Amino acid sequence: MIRTGEQYRESIRDGREVYIDGKRVEDVTRHPMLKPLVDIRARIYDMAHDPATQETMTYQDEGGERHAIALKLPHSQDDWHDKRRATDAVLDDVGGIVTRVGDETIGEMWSLYDGQDVLNEVDPRFSSNIRRHIQRAIELDPFHVSANTDPKGDRSKRPQDQDPDMLLRVVKETDAGIVVRGAKYETAAAYANQAFTKPTIANWGEAEYSDYAVGFVCDLGSPNLKMICRTGFAGRGSIDDYPLSNRFDEVDALVIFDDVLIPWENVLFYRHTRAAQFIRATLHRYSAFAFVQRNLKLADAMIGTALHNVRQTGLDGQQAVQEKLARLACYREGVNAHLSASIALAEPSPGGLLMPNQSLLYTGRVLACSQLHEMIHITRELCGGQICVTPNAADFANPATAPWLDKFYSVNEHWVADDRRRLLAYARDLLNSDYAGHRLTFQLFAQSPPFAHLQAVYRNFDFAGPLDFVRRAAGLSARVKGQ
Template sequence: MRTGSDYLESIRDGREVWIEGERVRDVTKHPALAPIIQARADVYDMVRGDEDRLRENPSAPVALAKTDQDGEARNTLLVRPRQKEDWYAKWEAHDEISRRVGGLFSRLGDDNLGEMWSVTDERERLEGLDNAFVDNVERHLRAIETSDVYHVSANTDPKGDRSKNPKDQDPDMLLHVVKETDRGIVVRGAKFETASLYANQAFVKPTITNWGDATLSPYAVGFVVQMNAPGLKHICRTTFTDAGKAADYPLSSRLDEVEALMIFDDVEIPWEDVFFYENTRAALIVRSSIHRYASFSMLLRLLKSAELLLGISHLNVEQTGLHRQQAVMEKLSILASYHESIRSHLIAAIESGSVSGSGLWVPHQSMLFSGRYSAVRDLPGMMHIARELTGGQIALTPDSKSFEQPEIAPYLEKYFGLSEEWPGEDRRRLLALARDFLNSGYAGHKLSFQLFSQAPPFAHLAAIFNSFDFEPSKSFTRQCARIGEEARGSA
């Protein structure tokens, strides 16, 4: 398994990355990108440390490494979930990473790996189709498990004018196959993706689900691309990172997971990396099952956000002595209920799950999707409740340098310090965290990001509709209405 140094070296591979109009020669050293890349390297070192302890003592109580069925120690997040206990192990590993890092990740690789687990479930349906190379999926899965490469996803196209058929506008608005060679296929277009510039590879697949006729088949393509592939460009959004302001922005200064527009300028994909191409049926099968496992990881991220909302709010009102007021307790209860709703959906999805065709434990789908829908729907309201409980201080607190300035520090200690337990500096740190998580540009971005990573609520509702079993409700209704029974005389 990799160390952090192994990972850093692996992404110094000549990839073409652009940010703020500048070509980046070494992403690991760019001031805006280095903090999140180092945080990702730190996670590799954490996993490697737990793996070493597990090798020395197979019964060692470690969270981040797990012995797989082949007897090898693996990253717990990457082990295939063959039983319900595996999901709880992933949950524990995710919480342990968040605790050690002191913050939240959206992309750790497990969420995107789940998309490939779902493809293995559909092996039987895909094997009978033309231009579907299911063996390549299994080979890539084994490579990820055994070498711990950082694997992400490339899902969302620019799309252009959505009222038009792709063939009736610039065809590059959706990624598509332009030709076939002896070595593989050549693709052109673009995708948006988080962490592409510091990942090793991505599973690229189509986003559209209404395929219409066969003229759209060039867009029905799925493959794995290496991030340094010739012709692939990563154009980054502006970051929120400022390492010099870590004291005032403790999350965004270290953990801004940068999105990029990946430009595929006639990129050749080797045959061994192609999963399917020019096959709308294969694309439909993959799209319909793509969130089967990945939604669990994404809902887990929202649970950790809910935990931080609750912690920020409760610590603040506890500091100021307001935590026993009825109005405050009600708001804290709403945040607690939000947290528990997410947690209960995750538990219920695990416990009500079933075994897939490929032998994996599938979380109960409608339970999982319902949790995701309510969590994303209610997140803006929960953030605003946390703002109310934190009060205007998050908009008014001076920066850390002011607290260090000898001439004014005594005044700030007087007016921000609350007790020996809560001196002014600790109060400032809590308010800085609250401001970064609730009020900063980073906070607004992470809220909007849910509509990109989790999909908008209407898509969640469609997933619920397609996965929910309506038959028990209909059957009970028939019984209550005595539908189908012979006419009965009046009593």
């Protein structure tokens, strides 16, 4: 059943072992660096009950029970349109961009749903486990995240030739389940309910890697699980000066598996290198849509910030400024076109679901990620140097300095100093702050590295059409057709 925000908060007060800045966190729902995102996730749950947003956020099953749109298995184009609207509703409601809140990570489970035949090669229980976990997610509405990246250690060596725990591995089998040891980096783990934990990119061609070829759903309140979080950006400055850092920082953690028991019913594949290869190849078959949708919203934030600034300063009539705004608009609409077309030309998946057109989705991801840093810099140019030299809000309030700042930051009767300061603070946090730099680098973590993006395009683009066109146009021999 659909949870409330308070039910979610209570579910993560489970005694989990979480550390930040050298201290153990007593209550993850109250820690100043975790609370902002806990509150946002709670708001997402409450939006399912709010009359103003309930129809956008939920659907009713045949029995009349309400479930989250984000967790619904996609069978039609309407399902994808509904998911897109629900995500936009969340981002608009909270007034910022959050990535690891569940709608993007559940798609990785759907990729396993498509791979049930592969899972059945080893043990039919694995196939039934994935179906049961997907149904459980729909019915119980947990906050579900994803664990992928390991510390890895010396990548020139095999895990067996160094400390073998550098990649998460199975160390024991018991009647109750498997025991795993190692570590994973997980965003939002400290305040989520469960994580789909899966193998990192590795050479799965050798039999000895089988102990590392494991995937499972981990209860993040499990015994022997420790979470060591990076320090958060919330609290480093006032919310007036850093409105994004203090509200939208999604804290990452190194999650230590110190001989953690994973019950057999939570194991999705084990000692199966082909299953590991399959999930690595199809991991973002669905979830890439939600990630790229965030880039679209980020483009809106950049366009709005830049346009407000040039209108405040009276530069919006200059051709050079208009050209830069047009480049931002082209980026935005390019991302939008790929998302829209991937739904319009959606294709059946091997498991009977409807997946976004894979070629369009993955090429859209390459566009969104490869040009993002350029779009950020164009926005910086349009905002000008004041975003890096403007004093903090306290100086605008100090009687000794306020008159001078009011004088020099008031543009005209329509744009007074306070509005000017607010826009510049927002722009600085969006483009220049530690938080902004973290979010840009996060693209290499959350959406996988650029080489993986291009590999996904290579695997999913239909090369047959161009090959056949040139074969016929150039009068090549018919035997070339199959090459």
